[in-house]
Amino acid sequence: MNVDFLEALEQLAREKGIDKEVLLEAIEAALISGYKRNFNSAANVRVDIHRDNGEVRVFARKTVVEEPEDTRLEISLDAARDMNPNYQVGDVVEIEVTPRDFGRIAAQTAKQVVTQRIREAERSVIYGKFVDREEEVVTGIVARIDPRVAYIDLGETEAILPQSEQMPTDKLQMGDRIKVFIARVERTTKGPQIVVSRSHPGLLKRLFELEVPEIYDGVVEIKAVSREAGYRSKIAVHSRNPEVDPIGACVGTRGVRVQSVVTELNGEKVDIVEWSEDPATFVANALSPAKVVDVQIDEEEKVARTIVPDYQLSLAIGKEGQNARLAARLTGWKIDIKNETQASENGLFGDFDGASDEDEDEIGQLSDDWLTEP
The missing domain is CATH 3.30.1480.10 (NusA, N-terminal domain)
Known part of the structure; x- marks a missing residue:
């Protein structure tokens, strides 16, 4: 030397x-x-x-x-x-x-x-x-696709997108440019391993932050997110400024803002509802697009018992219980749904009608999905 x-x-x-x-x-x-x-x-x-x-x-x-x-x-x-x-x-x-x-x-x-x-x-x-960018959204290019994992080129390194973190509607091709959510960053003997996700509820939240200036500026706040990736999601928003409509801000002029998010998520349907401190109001909002006639809150059992018009019972429950299930995840309440006729005949709230026993169990259970606490 x-x-x-x-x-x-x-x-x-x-x-x-x-x-x-x-x-x-x-x-x-x-x-x-x-x-x-x-x-x-x-x-x-x-x-x-x-x-x-x-x-x-x-x-x-x-x-x-x-x-x-x-x-x-x-x-x-x-x-x-x-x-x-x-x-x-x-x-x-x-x-x-x-x-x-x-x-x-x-x-x-x-x-x-x-x-x-x-x-x-x-x-x-x-x-x-x-590691400082965990829970952020980044844009990458699909570099390689294996049966159980896709490799996403982030420029300086490759991230892995496991099949379990992909959306059912994703049809990835090499060279595709996609947005992914950084789920975790780990040290390994072969260097840092970056695991990204397309199904994480955080992706939906971050996409709205990118599309809606009011959210980025803190005027509108995302309070909770529930998601069944690729099919349907619900997002609860709240405005710190009474003059700003939180739902209108997220939808945008002629729906341009929400449509950008939907396009990125391959047509996943997104329901935007207004958050409320009052659990009854929040549950009623969360069951949108169904109209709720009445909500009774059982604080001890953490159950919200709701009445909907007869013709909207199936809408409130949703296909295979999806709407009620997402609402339960969004609010943190177990939701029991009755139509007006059933409530009037029984004089009380009972079990779900119009859904199978399996669906009722699904609807009643809370999810471990990521929630922003009210």
Whole structure:
């Protein structure tokens, strides 16, 4: 190694954001291992790289004793004092043992160490950049498609889009440009692993933030999201400014804003409802597009019992219970639905009519989907 090597190392350190001294210390540590491996040396050696001219020197470290038992590790007091009369028993003497052809080993080792450290630094930079972007939406290009996972090129690295995180309506092709939600970023032995999603409820929220300036500015707030990816979603919004209509802001002129979101989600239907502090009002809104006649709240059982017009019972429940299920997830309440005739005949709220037992169980259960707490 020489001055040119040191200059190249310094430039590389600046470009990659690595401390030059850290690189040199790593090279020195690697050279110790290389020296032991190639010259069958004892463990007590030190390698020094001159910081000005790049000269590499190897020193054997020996302890001063009266009578040495292992000459690789120890040196007699008389021999030590021949080098320096001030040595005492217990001192450590360094004797240069640099082999003639050690420069070749040093150059090869340095290359390996620098390459490894640069790779580690680049991985660390990528991890640091993307770990701060968790729960954000990014645009990527479909690079490869395997049966169980798609690889999305994000520019600096690839993210993985597992099949479980894809929308049922996604028909991905290589080269497609898509928006994905960064679900998590993990450190692995092969570098950072970025897992993205197209089915996460957070994707819907972030897409609205991108399309609706009032949400980005904080005037309109997304309070809750429930989603069955690829089919239907509900989003509850609230305006901090009484003069701003939160639903109108999200829909946009002639529906242009919500349509942009729907297009990105391959036609997934999106219901935008107004959030309310009053649970009864919120539940009634969440069952949109069905009109709710009355809502009774059971705080103890966390059940909202609702009455809808006879002709809207199936609309309130939805296909296979979808509308009621999404409303339950959105509000955090178990929702029991009756039509007016049933409520009038029974004088109380009963079980679901017009839905199978399986659907009733589905409708009544709350989801583990991500919710923004009211």
